[in-house]
Amino acid sequence: MIAIAIDDEPIALDIVKSHAVKVPFLDLVETFTDAFLAISFLQHNKVDLIFLDIKMPDISGIDFLKSLSNPPMVIFTTAYTEHAVQSFELDAIDYLLKPFSLSRFLKACNKAQELYNLRNQKSEAKARHIFIKDGYEQIKVALDEILYIEASGNYTQIQLQDKLVSSRITINDLAELLSKTDFIRCHRAFIVPKNKISKFDRSQIWIGNKIIPIGATYTGIQLT
Template sequence: MIAIAIDDEPIALDVVKSHAAKVPFIELAETFTNAFDALTYLQKNKTDLIFLDIKMPDISGIDFLSSIANPPMVIFTTAYSEHAVKSFELDAIDYLLKPFSLPRFLKACNKAHELYVLRNKPGSTDEVTSVFIKDGYEQIKVKLNEILFIEAAGNYTKIYLQGDSTLSTRITITDMLLMLPAKKFIRTHRAFIVARDKISRFDRAQININEHSIPIGATYAQCMQEFY
């Protein structure tokens, strides 16, 4: 995976460089102390992963990530814990609190690598018509055109199907999104993914699918603009 690191502190970048050099599947292509220089780089260069600081002088890491239309995977690296919830609303892979150890860094990189492999595996295209969902000890084939919406519910992800049936799985909602074709499904909230063709009506606050009302999170509101 090709990665970059953004942090206004050169010492912090040196730590990321040192750790990344020990991870065989990470190629740290560039480091930046200025987030706007990094933005210019991202517009011209393929990047799979960003190691991103949050507290920076000109723009926060949160605002930086929010400004990118189709961002790469992100691992936040910060000395502050209060932004953890917001970072995961933006689908961050992980949240590393400084100073972080090499084992903790490696754990975050492994999570990113698993998602990278899942996203790039053969057959993960918009032509997929079904997926296999693990339910207990079984793998259940689910046709995509039968899915109404998907909800993160505690330690489980709940899949709502036509005919008022449901299926629960331990697959995270982020991993589910990677398994599904983007032309057919859209994430509208940190806890919800909906089938585009099953939307009966919506406004700026919620979506209706049959009798179900599904919220639109503020972070994901822009994704609904194509329907306006």
């Protein structure tokens, strides 16, 4: 995805740039402290995603977005919470509150990537994937290779068909990245893909030989 960032604070742009270089599918081509220069750039260049500050001196990020006749995807970056509802009414992908971590930045980028793939109707839609931070690396995880996901201490472990990926992303944040049509939260510590369930009863699920509990608050979930 081709992206730009707009923020009147150079330090904030530096943070976006430092995070962006760690996201393999993101190409941050330009940054702007002047929103009007960004408008000129958008008139002559194709951009898929904008990281956009809201409180800027000459024009707010909200008004900037409204001024675009055919806006790209937008992730708002701001130190203020009061515009969150309005930003989502404008179909923003996400709303990052400064200072935001790399994992939170990655979560927003993954949301944008999923929508980007959907809009471009990729023929390999079945090979959907997300990127998960594992140590200092971003690991590409194909969703159809996931056997189950387990929260374990400060980590979330993703058991794939051929390996285990361990990340500090929370299981709650990971659940938000997954399709509720294909994945089901069956326990506060477990998420499973529906198509990998070999059998189940009222209290547990089998993924091959792995037995996964169904939490008391998750009884009655639709597993098929």
